[in-house]
Amino acid sequence: MKVNNVILQFTAKIVFFIIFFFAIHIFFAGHYTPGGGFVGGLVTASAIVLLIIAFDLNTVQRLLPINYVYLVAIGLILALGTAAISMFVDQPFFTHFFDYFYLPLFGKTSLHTAALFDLGVYLVVVGVTMTIIQTIGDDE
């Protein structure tokens, strides 16, 4: 018997974006205010979980055709690569660089390689959380 969860599904469609943007906000704000890649990743995962609860695993897989195991790998490579960049310019492993740039649309912006590393963390956390939930959810 399939229950028609109209209210839940409708709400989920809206709330998903609110949570997702909140996660993006936490992620980018991490360097100056509480937040960062770890929490950002967890919150993003919770947004996807909300979709899974409202719809079902297959629908969400169709909507977001992501192989989360690959996401973990991409995150790890990104984090490691960011840490390794400095070695190409004769700096110790894990030296970060940052400076202020003038970008169109954003104005004066600080760009930091730590953000790339944090992006790696973010991707790994999303990937791992979703892998665990998906595999356990798939399990009979």
Added chain:
Amino acid sequence: MLQILCLFIPIIAAFFMPFLFKKIRNVHTGWFVLIVPLFLVVYYSTFIPAVSKGETVIEQLSWIPSLGISFVSYIDGLSLLFSLLISGIGALVVLYSIFYLNRKKEQLHNFYIYLLIFMSAMLGVVQSDNMITLYFFWELTSISSFLLIGYWFNRDKSRFGALKSMMITVAGGMLMLGGFVLLSLMGGTFSIRALIEQAPQLATNDLFIVALVLILLGAFTKSAQFPFYIWLPDAMEAPTPVSAYLHSATMVKAGIYLVARFTPIFALSEVWVWLVAGIGLLTLFWGSFFALKQTDLKGILAFSTVSQLGLIMSLLGVSAIAYHIDGAEDTVFKYAAFAAIFHLINHATFKGSLFMIAGIVDHETGTRDIRKLGGLMSLMPVSFTVALIGSFSMAGLPPFNGFLSKEMFLTAMLSVTEFDLFNFSTWGPLFPIIAWVASVFTFIYSFYFVFKTFTGKLNVDQLPTKPHEAPIGMLISPVLLAGLVVTIFFIPNIVTDTFVKPAVVAIQPFLYSSPYDVNIHVSAWHGPTTELYMTIGIVVVGLLLFLTLSKWQKLYSALPERFTLNRLYDFTINELLGSWMTRFSKLYMTGSIRKYLAYMFTAIPVIVIGTLIVKNAFAFKFEGSSPIHLYEIILILVLVIGTITTVFARSRITSIIALGAVGYTVSLFFVIFNAPDLALTQLVIETISVALFLMAFYHLPKFSKVEERTRFKFGRAFVSIAVGIMVTLVALSSHSQKFIESISSYYKETVYSEAGGGNIVNVILVDYRGFDTLFEIAVLAIAGISIFAMIKLRLSRKEKNYESK
């Protein structure tokens, strides 16, 4: 260089044997092997003129120079004698084995490789001046002898004998290594010659006796002394050439060599004299007594070897007394070392030939059981002659070389009573008495061996094959050895001048400076002395007892089997080390994780609290603590209630919820302690883990889903309380004594200027200490992939099972 190389020539030759065996099928591989010992005999003979003048030759090859370990070929009287024995008897044994082992049926390449390795190892043992390389070669003899005894590895008894000899000799070797290390610590060198020079200083060291006992244990296990002789009779499962070579002439004399070599170092100690002489004499008696119980030809010879080794050992022990007497070179004590070396040569000759005869009898009749044998004299006249010569020499009868050395043995034993040293005045008289009784038994078993085999009634039906004389090739070696037995009797002084005297100088360097100083002249007729009367007594009593043997031999079976040393060995190996140790392991390795956790959590508080008490490290100060607010008290109450509920809850679901409450309270703590990042993370993670717990709970199997409270166990409560107290004590103490300022001020100052950020926590995570984060995400990734793998792989396995059904 050649001198060092000669140590390794047999091993190098061993490399070629498999090729020769596989490629040249129609020539017995033994012929190629024979070249090696023959070359060595010739090579070592060239040293005789120099060495008999008392010179020594030394050559050295560094192995590990930084540790002072090198291969040394040190040739003096003692090592030259042994080297010639090894290569000479080696050549005869190889010759014998060519006819003994069948070219088509046996794995000859294996046999000769083992034999050649053994030959190298033995040469290394007797020529090494460096104790570490001596040990190296020593263990190589154990290993190659293990391989040789287990040569017919598809027989149970061979494997058993090989393992037994390995266990005993390697155990002794290990102990000996310990003795060597102690000696080198005392003397500061591995070189035996250098140690001999500082022998008087060494004797005052506290570790001297320990080193002495350890080295003696090594020598006793190798030389089959009481109570370690038990491996030798079982080693008789080896092919007869091996028994003749290893277990009569060479390997079992490695212990003798060791004792002789170390006599100049240890002879100053009373313990040495008593141990070597006493154990030697005990072994002599024991071996000769139990030789008569044996029914296997090689068994008799094994016990006889044990007994003769004991004889040599006791002579070496008595020779050490000479160090304690001024002017010993003029007393009868000088005979002991001389007799030991002389008898060693004689034993190698007659025992080698006897083993070969036993092999021939086995080979030609198909059995070695003395109860089935008899009357072979007319069928195998040559073998009989050789056996007769060997046995009479072993019994100590003229005109064979055993007579000469036995007389000197009796002289040496009688000399013990003459001096009032080390309480020998009370125990001394026992020495000649035991020696005499043992000699009587030696006489009986020598006759038993030869006459039960070759005379009496021939029972062809009982024998597996029809007996006939052995081929000539097989007889060459024993006949040559028997010829030596007789020759040595008639020209003893040539032999002693060439070999024995230089060796005696090596054993007693403080007594003699050159072989010419050894003023001993061997003569077959030495006048009507006590020794001669003792020998006549031996012959008379021995003959009487031999003729009445059938009446009293049953006595042996009256001795209970339960109290033998073999039973003790079996008990040690099977019961003590086997089942008892297993039982002991099972006592604590129960397989229950709960038990193991109990061990760990008992050990940790014991160690930590013990350290706190011993180091007096406990401290308790309130200085610098923050004031406590109402929030904190309330949150702590909630936390405590949550914890207590978790532990004492009746149902699991209550525990899970209470655990969640604890987690959320902790995140509230993070909030009031100004850790927003932690609070955020803790909140989300707690939610996820509670969800996972609930899922695990939901999937519990139905039949065991009995709701029941955790049973209270006093032990567990005690352990957990102890752990709690420990953690509290450590936390309080470490908080109360801070010695170093925190480094956090650096982060505060540089977070913006150096790292371009504002959130210290995040900047630490990704910048200052990003390394940790890198590996933490790696941990996460591994965890995620493991869960994926566990679930997916299990599913695929299940599917496969369905398919196969």
